[in-house]
Amino acid sequence: MFEIRMTENESGQRVDRFLRKYLKEYTLGDIYKLFRKNKIKLNGKRVKENQMLSEGDLLQLYVEKPEAEAGQDLPVPKPGKSLDVIFEDENIIIVNKPAGLLTHPDKPVDSDTLIDRALYHIYKKKGTVQSETFSPAVCNRLDRNTGGIVMVAKNYKTLKAVNSTIRERGxxxxxxxxxxxxxxxxxxxxxxxxxxxxxxxxxxxxxxxxxxxxxxxxxxxxxxxxxxxxxxxxxxxxxxxxxxxxxxxxxxxxxxxxxxxxxxxxxxxxxxxxxxxxxxxxxxxxxxxxxxxxxxxxxxxxxxxxxxxxxxxxxxxxxxxxxxxxxxxx
Structure with missing residues (x-):
């Protein structure tokens, strides 16, 4: 048995969705089997698959601890060109993407993308680029040959809030x-x-x-x-x-x-x-x-x-x- 303490990056996620990211070696069927066999508890109590996590919750897993945990840091991002930062705080980076640069990799060989540059930028400042189950993510994507403003959320709470605001046309x-x-x-x-x-x-x-x-x-x-x-x-x-x-x-x-x-x-x-x-x-x-x-x-x-x-x-x-x-x- 091992335990995982929830941070703000896990807050607001369903338990089953969190586990799909954390227990990478498990199939979805394996995870639901753990629920049925009462091998997953939240704060010492039985938990349903769709229950929402909160910051500070303690998730207990009655299984063998994975060798490669989702909680391990990502590999150090490759050094790349600097970001053109318009605004930055502890939650979000607002940057200017140059035309010709991919927002995300389309292929494994795409090593220079906006998100790669953002990850390295954060790594230089913090020494790490992710928490238990979250890596900084783009909130609005631009086509490769369209330049301009892109927002990158540094934590899950902000990503969820910005995406919700965009959906509501705020x-x-x-x-x-x-x-x-x-x-x-x-x-x-x-x-x-x-x-x-x-x-x-x-x-x-x-x-x-x-x-x-x-x-x-x-x-x-x-x-x-x-x-x-x-x-x-x-x-x-x-x-x-x-x-x-x-x-x-x-x-x-x-x-x-x-x-x-x-x-x-x-x-x-x-x-x-x-x-x-x-x-x-x-x-x-x-x-x-x-x-x-x-x-x-x-x-x-x-x-x-x-x-x-x-x-x-x-x-x-x-x-x-x-x-x-x-x-x-x-």
């Missing part, structure tokens, strides 16, 4: 993008989106057809360019708010309306992309997650209510915006 997420054509001053657009996992592309449906997810996008036009003679068209600089947060929502939604993003190799137009590549050196979509604003938040992150975090456009994006729209210092 975090306003704002992007800047350049699209083809002259847009109205502002607007709200709604539709349905369907993701094809095999091709990693999304299609837009005007009406619900049984397999799409609702999307809601709000935009405000910040500027309209003069006509680019080579293309015979004007371009608009938009501030876009994601009310819903579906994969490829901004890119696919605006492209479906005839306003593809400049530089978008997946949903854009070849002649536009080629023109922006030659004239401005743009190699991927002009889309940047530049601001997050905490509105109505979960009580566990109440101190973040009313706070706004802003990241300036990267240098090449700022130059393009300056040349096309006469805007400096965005």
């Amino acid at each position: 975090v306003q997420k704002l992007y800047l993008c350049i699209v083809a054509g002259k847009m109205e001053k502002s607007g709200e657009i709604k539709a349905f989106i369907k993701k094809d996992e095999e091709s990693n592309t999304s299609s837009i449906q005007d009406t619900y057809k049984g397999d799409g997810k609702e999307i809601h996008t709000i935009f405000r036009t910040l500027g309209v360019s003069d006509t680019i003679m080579e293309l015979g068209m004007r371009f608009s600089l938009l501030e876009v708010e994601l009310v819903t947060g579906r994969s490829h929502q901004i890119r696919a939604h605006l492209a479906s309306l005839g306003h593809p993003l400049a530089g978008d190799l997946k949903y854009g137009e070849r002649d536009i992309n080629e023109c922006f590549r030659k004239q401005y050196g743009l190699k991927h979509q002009f889309l940047y997650a530049y601001k997050v604003a905490f509105r109505e938040v979960h009580q566990d992150i109440g101190y973040l209510k009313g706070k706004n975090f802003v990241s300036r456009l990267p240098e090449n994006f700022a130059k393009i915006a300056g040349r096309l729209f006469g805007m400096e210092g965005i």
Whole structure:
């Protein structure tokens, strides 16, 4: 028999879900068998699978202690490039992800990702990167070629609170993008989106057809360019708010309306992309997650209510915006 004292990182988790992470060598069936045989107790009493854990609880396991415990620290993260930190405290890191960097590894060989950099950043400060069953985790994911603000929770309590706040739409997420054509001053657009996992592309449906997810996008036009003679068209600089947060929502939604993003190799137009590549050196979509604003938040992150975090456009994006729209210092 051995015991595990619960910390704030385990608080709020179901007992069975905690054990699935802790007893890695056990199958789910093995774990439920332990419950049936009364080999798991919480604070000395019999416990049900779905009971919630609290900080300070003592979980007793009447089994042999695993050789490789989930409670062991992760291996020391590989040194990598530094993080561009916008805000950091004991609960969360808000960083600027550069375009071209994966948020999470897609393959085992992906050794330089945002989460890898975050883990090493935390390790340098604390000497460790996880507790019993938690490793710092990303709260909002950006596509590889989309740069901007990403939030990384340092503990389970914060991860749960931020994710809950995002689901309840208490975090306003704002992007800047350049699209083809002259847009109205502002607007709200709604539709349905369907993701094809095999091709990693999304299609837009005007009406619900049984397999799409609702999307809601709000935009405000910040500027309209003069006509680019080579293309015979004007371009608009938009501030876009994601009310819903579906994969490829901004890119696919605006492209479906005839306003593809400049530089978008997946949903854009070849002649536009080629023109922006030659004239401005743009190699991927002009889309940047530049601001997050905490509105109505979960009580566990109440101190973040009313706070706004802003990241300036990267240098090449700022130059393009300056040349096309006469805007400096965005």
